[in-house]
Amino acid sequence: xxxxxxxxxxxxxxxxxxxxxxxxxxxxxxxxxxxxxxxxxxxxxxxxxxxxxxxxxxxxxxxxxxxxxxxxxxxxxxxxxxxxxxxxxxxxxxxxxxxxxxxxxxxxxxxxxxxxxxxxxxxxxxxxxxxxxxxxxxxxxxxxxxxxxxxxxxxxxxxxxxxxxxxxxxxxxxxxxxxxxxxxxxxxxxxxxxxxxxxxxxxxxxxxxxxxxxxxxxxxxxxxxxxxxxxxxxxxxxxxxxxxxxxxxxxxxxxxxxxxxxxxxxxxxxxxxxxxxxxxxxxxxxxxxxxxxxxxxxxxxxxxxxxxxxxxxxxxxxxxxxxxxxxxxxxxxxxxxxxxxxxxxxxxxxxxxxxxxxxxxxxxxxxxxxxxxxxxxxxxxxxxxxxxxxxxxxxxxxxxx
Amino acid sequence: xxxxxxxxxxxxxxxxxxxxxxxxxxxxxxxxxxxxxxxxxxxxxxxxxxxxxxxxxxxxxxxxxxxxxxxxxxxxxxxxxxxxxxxxxxxxxxxxxxxxxxxxxxxxxxxxxxxxxxxxxxxxxxxxxxxxxx
Numbered sequence: 352x353x354x355x356x357x358x359x360x361x362x363x364x365x366x367x368x369x370x371x372x373x374x375x376x377x378x379x380x381x382x383x384x385x386x387x388x389x390x391x392x393x394x395x396x397x398x399x400x401x402x403x404x405x406x407x408x409x410x411x412x413x414x415x416x417x418x419x420x421x422x423x424x425x426x427x428x429x430x431x432x433x434x435x436x437x438x439x440x441x442x443x444x445x446x447x448x449x450x451x452x453x454x455x456x457x458x459x460x461x462x463x464x465x466x467x468x469x470x471x472x473x474x475x476x477x478x479x480x481x482x483x484x485x486x487x488x489x490x491x492x493x494x495x496x497x498x499x500x501x502x503x504x505x506x507x508x509x510x511x512x513x514x515x516x517x518x519x520x521x522x523x524x525x526x527x528x529x530x531x532x533x534x535x536x537x538x539x540x541x542x543x544x545x546x547x548x549x550x551x552x553x554x555x556x557x558x559x560x561x562x563x564x565x566x567x568x569x570x571x572x573x574x575x576x577x578x579x580x581x582x583x584x585x586x587x588x589x590x591x592x593x594x595x596x597x598x599x600x601x602x603x604x605x606x607x608x609x610x611x612x613x614x615x616x617x618x619x620x621x622x623x624x625x626x627x628x629x630x631x632x633x634x635x636x637x638x639x640x641x642x643x644x645x646x647x648x649x650x651x652x653x654x655x656x657x658x659x660x661x662x663x664x665x666x667x668x669x670x671x672x673x674x675x676x677x678x679x680x681x682x683x684x685x686x687x688x689x690x691x692x693x694x695x696x697x698x699x700x701x702x703x704x705x706x707x708x709x710x711x712x713x714x715x716x717x718x719x720x721x722x723x724x725x726x727x728x729x730x731x732x733x734x735x736x737x738x739x740x741x742x743x744x745x746x747x748x749x750x751x752x
Numbered sequence: 753x754x755x756x757x758x759x760x761x762x763x764x765x766x767x768x769x770x771x772x773x774x775x776x777x778x779x780x781x782x783x784x785x786x787x788x789x790x791x792x793x794x795x796x797x798x799x800x801x802x803x804x805x806x807x808x809x810x811x812x813x814x815x816x817x818x819x820x821x822x823x824x825x826x827x828x829x830x831x832x833x834x835x836x837x838x839x840x841x842x843x844x845x846x847x848x849x850x851x852x853x854x855x856x857x858x859x860x861x862x863x864x865x866x867x868x869x870x871x872x873x874x875x876x877x878x879x880x881x882x883x884x885x886x
Contacts, residue, residue: 360754366761374771374772375771378775379775382776382778386782388782392790399797403879404878411880414856418855436878738810
């Protein structure tokens, strides 16, 4: 017995050590699992923050593109920004077409990085609110000369056929005189010389006698972009000739110019516009607002063919003295101009024209065998203007740690 | 097997068991933290998505005004247990705005809670919005 007990000496301690090691091993394994889970959770949080940061980058880039302001001077939409917590966001933007943009945003955080790719369509969203009352509207007196033919009947989109009675040929607040072999038609009446009754109207006040807003007052507002009667509405029931192109289209000041900048069709010299016409295949830029911010274009050549999509041509300054002289070519859309002077034989303007020359200035339309043809189809298909809206076409995200 | 040997063995087992229990307790605490952080993350994400989706009608100040209303600027977080220690605040979330930059609106969603033992925990999720982004 004594020898047996002596053989068992130390076994209790060995067993205790063994049990302790097993217990600690189990605890360590559990702790390891828990710590791994905690680490995973931390990474997941970092991933979420990286994802949101990448989305922030897309938002910031879109803001640059929409505002046309590039604070960093590194390209419109391109940006690199570092937040106070150290996160870095880098965005690269590529303009694929006039309205289509590819945006690539990468956010780098301490423990995660995330990328977001977006294809977005960013384009003006507002339909033009313009109701032409004549093929040619002027504030001042009008003289038609030479062989010009002004036709207020409704021509089709291609300018090949008359499809409806249309509207007036000429409306003016001043007098209208027809000279030479010039002809005027409109309201379903073919152009003739002298202008048949019902095709042109001088001394028009732009008060239509209709109470458009149903407020009990008729034609109570000057057409000036101001809420004259302080009823919260601007130019809702007008009694005067519109003061400028933006006002004529019921747009805030500067909208047409800003829209043209967006379309890339804002020109400060005639050479820029001529280069654009040449680049478009000797056609006027189509489906855009063309804002000509220069006083004179002479000779003014719109190109040998109609622009494919109707455009809005704006050539106006506050004095109403912007002038296009010695005009050639074809244009489809809405011309909001001060003065068009001396048309040549090949000129065809399809759509409508409104002059913003001062009331005291005579609008001499003529010289060559040119055609002014009203087209409601062209006016109905004018490009969108105003505030830019974003439509997301595709979105892809990736996260890395 | 002597009394000394047994005493020594018991001491070793006790130390080992205490270490194991301590480790298990820490692991359990980590598990609890992990669960709470997941809940906080989901709550913050959900709130950020709600804020981003808010239709502010082209004027981002509308978004700020809406989410700064007392009923909207703080919210309760489901799933996080109230602290066992009396008098400590219940788990909640809050939304703060930084509109010092006119072109960028910083939105921060913060989730605050306390562990069962009363230790404070915070999780924040920042987002930057712009008026032009929609």
